Amino acid sequence: MTAVPHTRTGKYVPRHAPPPARRVPPEGFLVVIYGGAVAVLALWWRHTPSVVGLDGWLTGAGRITGLLAGYACAVLLALMARVPVLDRVVGTDRLARWHATGGRYTVFIALAHTALIIWGSSITARTNVFDQTTTLVFQYQDVLWATIGLLLLVGVGVVSARAARRRMSYETWHYLHFCTYLAVFLAFFHQLSNGEDFVADRPARLAWYTLYLGVAALLLWNRFLTPLRRALRHRLRVAEVHPEAPGVVSVYLTGKRLEELGAQPGQFFRWRFLAPGQWWTANPFSLSAPAGPSELRITVKEAGGHSRAVARLRPGTRVWAEGPYGAFTAARRSSAKVLLLGGGVGITPLRPLFETLPGEVTLVYFARRAEDLALRNELEDIAAARGAQVHYALGEGAGNSLPLTADALCDLIPDLASHDVYLCGPPGMTEAAKSALHGAGVPRRRIHHESFAF
Numbered sequence: 001m002t003a004v005p006h007t008r009t010g011k012y013v014p015r016h017a018p019p020p021a022r023r024v025p026p027e028g029f030l031v032v033i034y035g036g037a038v039a040v041l042a043l044w045w046r047h048t049p050s051v052v053g054l055d056g057w058l059t060g061a062g063r064i065t066g067l068l069a070g071y072a073c074a075v076l077l078a079l080m081a082r083v084p085v086l087d088r089v090v091g092t093d094r095l096a097r098w099h100a101t102g103g104r105y106t107v108f109i110a111l112a113h114t115a116l117i118i119w120g121s122s123i124t125a126r127t128n129v130f131d132q133t134t135t136l137v138f139q140y141q142d143v144l145w146a147t148i149g150l151l152l153l154v155g156v157g158v159v160s161a162r163a164a165r166r167r168m169s170y171e172t173w174h175y176l177h178f179c180t181y182l183a184v185f186l187a188f189f190h191q192l193s194n195g196e197d198f199v200a201d202r203p204a205r206l207a208w209y210t211l212y213l214g215v216a217a218l219l220l221w222n223r224f225l226t227p228l229r230r231a232l233r234h235r236l237r238v239a240e241v242h243p244e245a246p247g248v249v250s251v252y253l254t255g256k257r258l259e260e261l262g263a264q265p266g267q268f269f270r271w272r273f274l275a276p277g278q279w280w281t282a283n284p285f286s287l288s289a290p291a292g293p294s295e296l297r298i299t300v301k302e303a304g305g306h307s308r309a310v311a312r313l314r315p316g317t318r319v320w321a322e323g324p325y326g327a328f329t330a331a332r333r334s335s336a337k338v339l340l341l342g343g344g345v346g347i348t349p350l351r352p353l354f355e356t357l358p359g360e361v362t363l364v365y366f367a368r369r370a371e372d373l374a375l376r377n378e379l380e381d382i383a384a385a386r387g388a389q390v391h392y393a394l395g396e397g398a399g400n401s402l403p404l405t406a407d408a409l410c411d412l413i414p415d416l417a418s419h420d421v422y423l424c425g426p427p428g429m430t431e432a433a434k435s436a437l438h439g440a441g442v443p444r445r446r447i448h449h450e451s452f453a454f
Contacts, residue, residue: 048063253319265329270323339363344366369394
């Protein structure tokens with residue numbers, strides 16, 4: 001099959017769809033993570049011939065929670081290290097959910113470790129909890145630094161709670177989150193200098209160093225060095241900002257050797273525009289056309305200060321792009337029939353998929369008004385070129401409404417249950433669509449959705 005990518009000249013050039021990648025179950029990575037946790041528990045079992053008395057049980061539980069908390073910190077950092085294979089197979093949004101859930105558990109496990117160790121050692125030393133806390137913090141090697149690290153970790157957990165998160169900007173939350181790196185660094189050394197499972201076990205110490213140094217290398221390479229290297233190599237700049245619909249613009253970017261990025265239809269980058277007031281923040285925007293060797297395109301809707309500023313970008317503005325990220329690609333497809341279900345600016349990642357996915361593809365595009373249908377001319381040209389169907393569903397009273405229900409979707413696509421569905425749109429729309437698709441008999445594994453609400 002050939003596809004017809006959009007260019008600024010209005011011409012369409014044939015392009016072959018990328019071959020589908022081999023699918024790997026995301027759950028396989030969870031098996032690896034849980035296997036590591038079992039290995040950590042085995043380390044405690046190996047160094048614990050017996051447990052005697054209440055103090056023994058308490059300190060034993062404190063050692064277990066300490067080992068698990070230390071291991072969990074390394075895993076949490078690895079999940080957000082933007083490792084390409086993890087991102088392609090698992091998906092950025094799923095990794096973020098695993099990170100958020102694991103972060104909450106890690107904070108509670110770390111607090112439990114602290115409380116159990118203090119309580120158990122106070123019974124052993126026959127002293128009160130306050131005096132034993134003072135002794136542990138100020139007389140044991142590296143415990144003071146670990147205490148500061150714990151307080152930082154708890155602080156990050158507090159600002160990451162939904163109630164607090166809603167009260168601050170994404171940028172503020174993002175930079176506060178970097179305190180996690182410092183917290184883990186401060187807590188690391190007390191594990192080796194005081195932990196019974198490491199003091200006399202050289203292989204265990206080497207394994208722990210290997211784990212943490214490996215994660216640190218992944219973070220340094222993927223989050224810092226790779227973006228810098230690519231910025232210098234590809235030299236992206238804004239070429240043009242073109243209005244598409246009310247409050248929606250497309251940004252065309254030019255650069256060198258962009259095919260080396262390996263960007264696939266459906267993926268996104270984190271874009272940092274080196275313009276006044278924008279250089280300090282990077283926001284995720286999907287590609288809205290297949291990547292070319294010298295041009296990329298994103299389509300952005302005004303939804304905040306940063307996205308509004310994108311519409312005012314001047315040609316020649318330098319751009320740093322981190323990515324490509326996301327698993328919202330052809331690799332997820334398992335059926336020859338595909339439904340693309342988009343709402344509003346959610347059409348952005350669906351548009352290149354509509355162009356390049358092989359097989360029988362149907363697009364349904366929800367919008368409030370006809371003038372809000374961004375990229376409409378391109379969608380119709382693509383549909384005509386490949387013999388695909390595109391349906392527009394406008395808001396109630398607009399003369400072309402389609403209820404987002406199982407019955408309405410089945411009337412439109414009678415064999416819907418045999419389709420893969422790619423879904424992208426506002427949160428309310430996506431939740432309604434998932435419910436309707438489940439009601440229509442579409443298996444959960446065939447509903448593909450990726451969220452930017454990290």
